[in-house]
Amino acid sequence: MSGYTPELKELIKKVEATRGKRVEKAKRGEHFPALTMDERERWLKKYHPDYKSEGRRKVSVGPNKGEVLPEEVSVLLESKSMLNPGNIDLGKVDFSTDVLIIGGGGAGTAAALTAEMEGQSVIVSTKLRHGDSNTVMAEGGIQCASQEGDSPYFHYLDVIGGGHFTNDPSLVSALANDAPVVISWLEELGVMFDKLPDGRMKVRHGGGTSRKRMHSAGDMTGAEIMRVLKDEVRNRSEKIKVLEFSPAVELLTDKTGKVSGAVLHNLETKEYYIVKAKATIIATGGFGRLHIQGFPTTNHYGATADGIVMAYRAGASLVDMGSTQYHPTGAVYPEQNVGLLITEKVRGLGAHILNIEGEEFCFPLEPRDVESSCIIRECGEAGKGITTPTGRVGTWLDSPMIDILHGNGTVRKELPAKYIQFKRYNIDISREPMLVYPTLHYQNGGLKIDGEARTDVEGLFASGEVSGGVHGRNRLMGNSLLDVLVFGKRAGKSASDYVKSLSHETVPTLDHIKRFHREIEKAGIENPVTGPMLLPDYTPEHVRKRQWG
């Protein structure tokens, strides 16, 4: 029994008809030609959603005033605080700490462990559970130039070329340089990387890589890393206090504008807490749940750009905030799996992307934005997409090639989570292809940081997806997991050094909010929304209509 409808099963026959020849070619090392640099640029401009003019507008307040950003982002940057600064007694401090970390995903947790090692007391504020983040959803792997035929030099080239040379070079070199140190740290913490019997790391290609440097732990690399880091934090609970379901809703600043802690909000009791901190690290992740341009997303429930909103009000500027990554392969069938990320590892293992005729139309391992543009073009202008019973459109991802290329059982062994997620709906991805279309995956831009993870506001550090510049306008697979760890650790170290350098305590205020509210008013923004968003709202229309009052 198959989970595909009879109509789709008919179309799968076309994929099967071309498979033999395609596998033969793959075995000879031949692949569909990649686009030239000029073609890349042309296709991006024509087909990538970032280049559409609809759904984007200028933001009218704050450090990036005048910049054109997605509507969903602009609205939040122009939002007003949940707090009325006049009503709050900041003299009553609930928690005091050396380092406050806002966000409990990979970057925040790496920062927490690093700051603790540096002898600092740490509070981690997190909106959901500790570890609920996009880090756990990173499947395919983490890049690191660990093999003899590779080096951080080539890693650097791949990153900056993949980002179309828009990246901040000092962040790229930090990323490539620290990668081996970070992977070795994880090995030391007991992360079970995929290895050969002699201990050598198994490695694979990802889109845009010149060397095989994708290190993995099954197809749940991020989940494995996150659960290990979280577990280690629990061993260090004397110095690291984790406050779950208590997101920060506003930063605190002193009279000179330095960040000196935050106001947290207990989502269950609705209480606010005042946390005074000598240094503050923002690691709140990205904006997938804003559903830029209406796209479904692979992101976790809490990816609502809260850190961006708070830091922007405190004066931190943004880079590349208008740049969104659409992962080429999000599931579009069955409906229950819509938005589900199909790891790039599937293509790294040799699966082709095919149109309704079962034909290849692009090199399967282009950089992500280019690959997505190819798929959008094939389904749109070329009219060769496959339409699902719910009216979505996609292309085939020919996963059955993997077992033929690498031996029976490879799909089950290398992609266990994906295998289960489709088996639930009676689709065996080692025998039948998947239907995929680009899905909102990653916030390329974010808070501007330097190589030491400092924002341009004193006392405020940022790391992970919330920050920008590392990947420029396009990120390669396996560099986000690396980013959260490299810059999480750098932020932890940098914040600790900063704490050690401080000579006197500061007095926290909400003056920057008063100023920001005046700026909103002056800009003539009527009825600004309240931010940060904290949680997305999926209440359907039929319920909303009945929520009277």
Place this chain on the structure above:
Amino acid sequence: MAEDKKTKPEPGDLSIPPEGAKMIPIYIMGSEYLVPETLTVMKAVEYAGYRYIRGCGCRGGICGACATFYRFVGDYKLKAGLACQTVIGPGMIITQLPFFPSNRPDYNLDKIEGDLHGELRRLYPEVFKCIGCGTCTRTCPMDIDVMDYIALMKRGDLKGAAVKSFDCVMCGLCASRCPAQISQFTAAMFVRRLVGKYILPRAGHLEKRVSEVKSGRYENMFKKLKGMKTEDLKKLYVKREREPDLSEPGVWMPEDKEHL
């Protein structure tokens, strides 16, 4: 062929029920709601009008936030799954388990080296009191043979237990049903870290690269790259040699050995 309206993605993650989808009754913590069939439990709960704070995380079956128990009206069997991955059926009675108390003793991973199995026995004596009922295995939403990895732990096959428990999302459903009061998933976490650190052989090539990085070997190369004009950098980028897809790790070597 695909028209423009079809290529336009639907807003956000709201499900599109297929045309003519049947409305079926489900019972969310006992209250009846009519929802379109084929939704997952999570999307059905949202369709009914609930807004999650707890019990919702990655929405992709990997974070373990949405552990769920359910029964069908008229059937005595208790079932378990993840709300984001389980499809509803008519007469489904649902409750989520967003949190379950677990036993997780602290330890210092750096100070264990000696008898790993003995350390497991010291930290988790209850593991050795498993009565072999198999409820954990029947409850696991990831189809892990939990009872079997517990048996492997008892026997001292830590690597086997680590591999067998690897797909665990730590939702806690196994622990919630265990008559021997074992927190299987926390014990497994401990065992996996032991295996990752002490049993899997270390990557020698990585260690070598770390010392090269720490010696500052790449600093001058980065300096050169950072000082380059974009046009020259582009030329270098286009010229990169690509390692063949099917080469064995660590075997292939590029022509350009100067930058290794």
